[in-house]
Structures are given as structure tokens and as C-alpha cells.
Amino acid sequence: MPEFSRRRFLTIFAAAGALATAPFTVKAQHPVQTWKGVAMGSAASISLSHPNADEILSRATRELERLENIFSLYREHSTLAQLNRDGVIDAPPFEFLECLGLCGTINRASGGLFDPTVQSLWHLYAQSYSQGQAPEASSIRKALSRTGWDKVVIDRNQVSFKVQNMAMTLNGIAQGYVADRIARLLREDGLNNVLINTGEFTALGGHPDGKDWPVSIDTGMRLRKEKVMLRDNALATSLPNGTFFDQAGLVGHILDPRTGYPAKARPKAVSVTAARAAVADGVSTSICLMNDGEADKFLAQFPSTKMV
Template identity: 45%
Template sequence: MISRRRVISILAGAAALPMLGSAASASVVNWRGIALGANANIVLDHPNAELLLDKALLEIARLEKVFSLYQANSQLSVLNREGELKVPAVELIDLLNISDRIYQETDGAFDPTVQPIWALYAQKYAAGSVPNQSEIDAVRAKIGWSNLSVSPEMISFNKPGMALTFNGIAQGYIADKVAGLLRQEGVDNVLVNTGEISAIGFSPSGAPWPISLANGGRKLELTNAAIATSAPTGTFFDLDGTVGHILDPRTGLPSGQWQSLSVIDKSAARADGLSTAFCLMNKAQIQAVSGAHEVMFGAPTSV
């Protein structure tokens, strides 16, 4: 099955930790694994790093049971399958509120109800065919942020066949939650990379966390900030590599005005959602979105 997980163009400088020396490494844990289907990395500098890492991994696992599209019993999967979810997790309500703000700010370029159209493309290309316009139009009728009802007691769809995906924002949200958990535990310095990065404090060398953008090789230094990158052609539906995985919820078509685009913000969730939407927007539209974020543009693309 084709995965909607994008190829992340961010490589944490923490990969060079062995070069930091024995003095720094005594209290440093550098964990690598998988979270929400993406490569993940936590670099934790603390005397109780091993114990705190266990807590962080339990938090990732807990949140995957809320947001995963691939765990049949996750809250998101139940909602998509049944059309409603009673007593949703607080985190699910929280992420829907964050998503709503980004939806409004980007005039619908970011819309988690895009999942049915993505599923159509995945199924068609996996079967060796291409979705035609009538099929796309039929599925587009199931998309619409206004057709989602949300309360602390229940989330429900107002149209049959609707479905949500948080693959354009959940990685950043989980990075925020894990970083927040560790800060509550007294951690001042940690890098959390769950596909998007939250960099708290400083690296074990005492300098800001070094980040390299794989596309273009730009070097950054982050402290108490987050970064997310989206690339329309980071993953393809077709074997020829011509149909990118970011679909415009407003048209139902593959799109993308930038080969890659990165956003820096205090919140990894916000950086994640904005980077997803900004791929579908021109520079003037992007610059019209207010906030403290910083945008790093890749080359324009004709996708």
C-alpha cells in the first residue's frame, strides 16, 4: 500500500553526536525508531535520560492510538469507519482546533477532510489505473471542513463517506506533546524529531541544535523552536514519479507550487500544518498569513 508519509527533508545535526566527546555523552541518549510511520529521533541530555526516554516513548505510543490511520482501533480509525466518535481524546479535540485555525488562515488549502480523495488516488494507482475526473468529482463531494461536527462529547461527520487524516500535522503535534512532557519532567535540553522537529534548549555541545535541510543543504541552528518541511514530490503515487502525494482539497488534484518548503515556528504542529498548506499557495498568499513563523522557500515547481 502507498503510504502518505512524506519524505522529510530535515536531518538533525544530532546524528553527529559521537563527535561531541565523552564529557557530553555521559548523560546523553540518542534514540532512533519509528513514529506514525516516519523515522523518529529523540536526543535527550539529562542525568535520568533513560527513564525519561521511556516516558517519551510511552507518550508517542499513546498518541498513535489517537491519530494513527493504520491502527484499526485508533480513535481516528474508529471515527473514519463509523462516522462518529464518542468521548474523543482531549488531544483529538485540541488538534482539530489547531487545524481549524490553519484551515481558516489558508482559505482551505489545509483541510484534514481530504482523506477520501487521497484514498481514491492510492487505490487507483495501486491497482495500476488512474482516477478519472468523474471519480474525483464524486469523492470531492465527501470533502468539506464545514461538514465536521465537534464537541467534547462527540465528533461526527455530516456526510456519508467522509474521513479525516492528520498526516499533514500529527507528526508536529506529537513532537510538541513529547517535548512538553519532558519539559514538565525538568528537561531543559532535548531534540524531538517525530518526522517534524521540536528543539528545546541546547545541544549537548552547549550550542543551539544544528539542523540541515536536505534539499539545498541549508544549515540552521534552533533553540526553543520547531521546524517542519513539506515536499509535494517527496512521495509519489505512480511508479514513474510524476504524481506527487500532496493533493489540493479544493480541486482534488495533485498540486504544489514549491519543490519543498520549510516553516519555523514555536509550535511544531503549527509549522507542520502551515508547511503542508503553503506548498499549495503562492508567495503572496503565504505572506498574507500572519504569525511569528518564518518560511524558507525551495525552488518553484510546475507540479
């Protein structure tokens, strides 16, 4: 699940329409100011109302950059890229360990459906379809032998793979985790009434005008356009058919770690709210591989979560 993959057709408009880079006046004491850019390969923004907004946004974007150097799949020297290249990483950053701990929790709760080690499978599909053909069944079986969360060894001093040529992607959870970390940074500074968008959303408090933050999701495929109101919670969306491996648009990018084949349970977008964006992110990704009954039992294990 590479960084652009789940949202190639996902356009998100927040704060009562697309957030402009210029401040707009509301009932708050200070105008809402928004930084817009890119984080974890997705369109990103941070909106807040504060007399020192420029300084706060600058500090938040520096933290975004630091976190991307941990979680990016495509930055050569990121922690994740080093693990994938060398099969081991010594003295991993705390944030990396914390995110992997949450991965383990969601992996167990989902019966193994949430599995960041599917990157070898993803690479196989991408390479095969770039050559105009589906991967052979034998190649899928070989790639599956290099997947499995039980093949990842984690302690505070080292993270390693038990099997050679394994690879991990955190794109099913890292965007949400990064949003949570930025929220934590701003909360510790005493801020409230902030909306953070890293491809997934986290709201600290509500909108400065006293109302909730309105976040409208448009998949670009006329599947859903309803508005979700956020206040002190988070929202994540996964779209199984947001990106396709094949030119015909038939082979979606979310792969089932049980079979090695693309998800079939849910062709439509899955949106989940939760207290933490990382939880919403991982849960929404997992549900793409579940039927309704399985999703209900899975959600019950995370009391703060809700499909919207």
C-alpha cells in the first residue's frame, strides 16, 4: 500500500469547503489560519486560530518532516526504508516502536487481516502489472512465504525480520499515527480548536467558531459525499478500489494476507471515526477485507470506533 495508493481518487474538503491558505474571519478572536502541503505522500493541512499561528504551524511542520523520516516508504534513509533494505534496524525511534505496537494490536484483533508485511506482495503485483500481466500463482505463494506479522521481531533495542527479503509498509496506519503525534504536540502546548489532516483527520476540540469541524469526503467516484462532524475525535477513510494495479481498473491495491489476492469484501470506501486517528486508520484498512458480520465483531474490540 504505497503512500499515494489509497487516495488517488480521494479528495477531501474540510472546514466548510476546501481550506484556503489565506485566513478567513470567523467568530473566534483570531482568524483561522491554515498550512497546506504534503505529508506521507498525501495532501495535508493544519488549521488553527491563535495569535502565534505562524510559529505554531512552523513547529508542527518541522515535526511532520521528522516523522516522515521515520515512516516514509520511499525516503532512502527513513527508519522504515532501512528496515526493509537491511532486514534489521538498531535503536529504533520511540515513535516507530509505538506504531508497531499498535500494528500488533490491530493485527491480533483482525485475525491477521491487518498485516503491514504485505509489501512483498504489493511489489509483486505492481511489478507484474507494469509488464502487462497478472502475477503467477507460484509467485504469489512465494511472496506470501515472506509475509506474516509473526515474522517481525520487536524490542526496544532492535526491530528485525525473521525471513530474508521481507518488507513492511505502514501506509495503512502511519498517516493516522502522524496526525495523532502532531495533535499530541499541539495539545501539550495548550492548543485547542485545531484540525489536522495528514490524509486522515484529527480534531482537537471543535472549530474556533464554537461548532464542530465539518469534514466532507468525496471519493471522486460518487460513492459517498456526506459530511462528518469532528470534535475531539478522528476520521480515517480507506478505499479498496481507490487505486488499481491494472489498466482496466479491476485489480484493487488492498491485498488479502490470507490468500495473496486483492480485497473483494468491500468495493466502496470505508470511513471510521475513533478517538485516535491511527486506530481509525488501521481499523478502516482492516474492514476493507471483512464482511458486515466480521466488521461488527472487529469494531466491538475498539469501543471508540464507529463506521460512518
